[in-house]
Amino acid sequence: MLKFNESKFLIAFVFLLVVNLSLAILSEDLMEKSCTNSEQCQYYETEDVNSTCVGGACRCYNNATHSVTTCRPNILRTNNIIGGNCPCNLPHAECKPSDNLCYCEVNYISTKDKRRCVPTKIILGEPCEMDSQCKTYAVFSHCANDTKICTCRENFVQEDRMCLSRTRFTPKCQNDRQCMLSGPNRFCLPGIGECVCMPGFISSNKSKHCLDRRRFNETCLESLQCHIPMGPGGSCENGKCRCKEEYALVTDTMKCELLPQIGQYCTENKHCHLRNLTNDEQLMECDRGECVCRFGAKNESPCDTSIATRVIKSQLCLWFMLAVAILKLKHI
Structure with missing residues (x-):
């Protein structure tokens, strides 16, 4: 005994x-706080605590005992990054009083490295850094890799700050009549001497026709028809314009909006939420300027409850x- x-x-x-x-x-x-490298975990470090990035999340350790401890932001530390603690030293960044963190001003978005705030929308011909800046202004544009200027995509040409679709066979022309003989809804663009589709029309990939724009749930032949009013998230599925799987329809604009992604820039929790779920059902939240999985969910895509x-x-x-x-x- x-x-x-x-x-x-x-x-x-x-x-x-x-x-x-x-x-x-x-x-x-x-997972506590998402990260891609240990530098992003520095705002949890103090004299007593060290923090490193482990498996996509900041992991904190007590320096004396070397045991895992709760990650708590060092509120006395200032950061020159979006999502860091105030005061905000970056141009076009402002302090959000509710959580004392730095975010980009309205109409500005964070760069991928979180070091700068750049305009959300860039017009054609202006300097850019991300495709999304250009597409917000003209759906068939992108940020050219070589020049970092917003330009029209391949098979499109700029005219009056629009990206017009070159016709499939791009016949040379001197006047509109020559283009109309090939088919309706096209005209001769003097600058290049080629036939292009009229604004609101897109050149077919399967024929020489210029196809009309099609809105959500309208009949379509090709996805590019849906892109004109619905954005790059539009897709022609079973003869109807729908949103791609990773996009959702925004009813007030009738455009396809990209579903929130882990690491996506945000300033409020709602920017990381799915519109068809209640607050209690949401799996992501906004933390220091980026969407992360809520506590209790694995920090992977999609968040695993x-x-x-x-x-x-x-x-x-x-x-x-x-x-x-x-x-x-x-x-x-």
Whole structure:
């Protein structure tokens, strides 16, 4: 028979084992703050805490004990990045009082490195950094890799700050009549001496016709018809204009909006939310200027809620083991 002190020691040992296993499960399965490199975790570091990027999330350690600890922002640290603590030293950045963090001003968006705020919309012919800046102004444009200027995509030509579609066979012309002989809804563009489709029409990939724009749920022949009013997220599926799988329809504009992605720039939680879910059902939130999985969901795309359930079940199982051990000790 075990002595009383030995029984107490055994109970304490089992208790500590359960607690440590629970913390291990939490540290492995619950992501705290998303990251791509350890530099992004520096705002959690203090004299007592070190933070590194592990598996796409900031992991914090106590310098003295080397044990995992909760990541807490060092509010005294200032950062020259979007999503860092105020004061904001970047041009076109402002401090949001509700969380004391820096975000881009209205009509500006963060660059991928979070070091600058650039205009959300760039007109054709102006300097740019991202395709999204150009597409916001003209759907058939992009930010050219070589010049970093907003220009029209291949098979499109700029005219009066629009991207007009070159006709499939791009016949040379001197007047509109020559183009109309090839088909309707086209004219001769003097600058290049070629036939192009009229504004609101797109050259077919399957014929020489210029096809009319088609809105959501309207009949279509090709996806480019849907792009004109619905944006690059439009797609012709089974003869109807729909939004692509990773896009959702915005009813007030009737455009296809890209669904929130992990790492996407944001200033509020709603920028990371799916429109068809309630607040309690949302899997992502805005944290320091980017969309991340909410606590209890694995930081991967899409956010996985099964992790939190598995952690809870594992913890319950461990506590059950502790209870059984204690009951057995009482009968020794």
